[in-house]
Amino acid sequence: MTSPDSLVIPSPHLGPTARPQVRSTMRSTTPYSEVGRRIDALVRTANVPVVRASSVLFESLAEVDQALQDTARGVRYATTYGTGGVPTTMALMDAVAELEGWGAAPAADRAGPGTRAALVPSGLAAIALAVLAFAASGDHVLMPDSVYGPGRALAQGQLARAGIEITFYDPRIDPAGLAQLMRPQTRIVYLESPGSYTFEIQDVAGLAATAREHGALSMIDNAWGSPLHFHPFEHGVDVSIVPLTKYWGGHADVLMGAVVVTDELWPTVWRTVRGLGLCVSSDDAWLILRGLRTLPQRVAQHEVSAIAVAQWLQRQEGVVRVLHPALPDHPDHARWRRDFSGSCGLFSVELERGLEGQVAALVEGRRHFGIGYSWGGFESLIMPARLHGLRTIEPWAGGPLVRLHIGLESVADLLEDLEQGFRAMGSAPR
Ligand SMILES: Cc1ncc(COP(=O)(O)O)c(C=O)c1O
Numbered sequence: 242m243t244s245p246d247s248l249v250i251p252s253p254h255l256g257p258t259a260r261p262q263v264r265s266t267m268r269s270t271t272p273y274s275e276v277g278r279r280i281d282a283l284v285r286t287a288n289v290p291v292v293r294a295s296s297v298l299f300e301s302l303a304e305v306d307q308a309l310q311d312t313a314r315g316v317r318y319a320t321t322y323g324t325g326g327v328p329t330t331m332a333l334m335d336a337v338a339e340l341e342g343w344g345a346a347p348a349a350d351r352a353g354p355g356t357r358a359a360l361v362p363s364g365l366a367a368i369a370l371a372v373l374a375f376a377a378s379g380d381h382v383l384m385p386d387s388v389y390g391p392g393r394a395l396a397q398g399q400l401a402r403a404g405i406e407i408t409f410y411d412p413r414i415d416p417a418g419l420a421q422l423m424r425p426q427t428r429i430v431y432l433e434s435p436g437s438y439t440f441e442i443q444d445v446a447g448l449a450a451t452a453r454e455h456g457a458l459s460m461i462d463n464a465w466g467s468p469l470h471f472h473p474f475e476h477g478v479d480v481s482i483v484p485l486t487k488y489w490g491g492h493a494d495v496l497m498g499a500v501v502v503t504d505e506l507w508p509t510v511w512r513t514v515r516g517l518g519l520c521v522s523s524d525d526a527w528l529i530l531r532g533l534r535t536l537p538q539r540v541a542q543h544e545v546s547a548i549a550v551a552q553w554l555q556r557q558e559g560v561v562r563v564l565h566p567a568l569p570d571h572p573d574h575a576r577w578r579r580d581f582s583g584s585c586g587l588f589s590v591e592l593e594r595g596l597e598g599q600v601a602a603l604v605e606g607r608r609h610f611g612i613g614y615s616w617g618g619f620e621s622l623i624m625p626a627r628l629h630g631l632r633t634i635e636p637w638a639g640g641p642l643v644r645l646h647i648g649l650e651s652v653a654d655l656l657e658d659l660e661q662g663f664r665a666m667g668s669a670p671r
Pocket residue numbers: 362363364365366389437462464465484485486487496497498614615616
């Protein structure tokens with residue numbers, strides 16, 4: 242046994258006769274590594290626990306070999322290391338695959354293994370993963386002009402550097418128009434419906450069918466539709482990109498994204514996630530699991546409140562139009578009714594031209610609306626659009642555009658706040 246004295250650590254800064262200043266009287270460090278690691282009491286809880294792990298342990302080398310093979314193939318629940326998954330992240334992978342995968346398998350089989358979900362650290366990372374999994378140097382990708390801004394930057398930056406060519410297209414293009422843009426190298430038709438800030442509703446089924454006819458995959462950013470109101474696989478889409486940061490998490494405190502595909506495409510997605518070393522923390526996965534329990538109730542309230550605010554805005558002086566697909570005068574309202582079963586809290590309002598210099602008075606100093614990016618949390622947000630450079634097919638030619646996210650606050654409070662904003666905008670110097 243090690244005697245306490247043998248643990249005296251000599252200091253190089255002291256002379257031979259000086260007494261060492263750093264001592265340890267510990268007998269053995271081993272218990273510190275070994276205690277408290279086995280819990281025999283099995284406790285069933287309503288929620289999966291947060292399991293944090295880098296190392297995953299095995300009983301034998303044969304077990305290691307099997308796990309390596311299964312993990313490489315993307316077998317459900319197989320893992321060799323924390324990046325491959327732990328119980329908390331696996332539970333969320335299952336939950337996202339099942340909720341988002343609606344329509345990928347016959348209804349009776351919905352809970353079955355029709356779809357799989359890969360988790361990544363943000364919605365933007367999910368866009369990157371989805372494209373990089375299926376496109377490589379020399380391939381061509383079609384993207385709507387209304388794509389989420391950082392998605393466009395990704396396409397023009399990292400994807401272009403990787404040799405992937407992007408063509409932007411009018412989000413309201415019809416299938417015949419899309420067919421004309423398809424090239425032999427077109428691997429992906431990317432969709433986002435409604436479009437960011439300008440809320441165009443795409444003909445998802447028609448465009449996905451055109452992609453398939455030309456040997457390309459279709460993928461959609463399904464942030465706005467959420468698993469409640471738009472089911473990409475029912476419309477023939479191959480890949481659903483899910484920014485879990487939005488309503489899934491729902492509390493403005495966690496970032497995450499998912500790529501959801503059918504079993505057939507899963508090995509390609511899984512290989513790419515593994516190859517890039519992408520994974521999420523169990524703490525964050527737990528927060529998303531917790532958030533999704535109340536997703537339907539929250540989105541229902543966001544929807545009702547947002548429509549009330551949108552209708553109020555339509556009556557305000559200085560407002561040209563409200564871009565909300567659920568409003569009957571939205572140009573794509575009929576398509577929205579056909580494809581979506583509801584809406585959420587996010588829409589834009591276009592103000593009269595000439596009010597550019599007064600927008601700050603509307604937006605700043607609001608009591609209940611934060612000036613900030615993202616959306617889908619419990620709180621209301623307001624943000625003027627900066628569309629310069631973000632529309633290359635048809636540059637934005639309208640008046641100032643302001644995006645609102647209507648949170649879970651009382652509508653009366655939000656309207657009172659906005660009323661003050663409109664008053665401030667009206668009296669701001671032109
Ligand atoms: C439509 C859309 N897609 C993707 C994202 C990216 O999600 P994340 O914030 O998790 O990166 C956002 C974020 O605002 C978004 O609005």
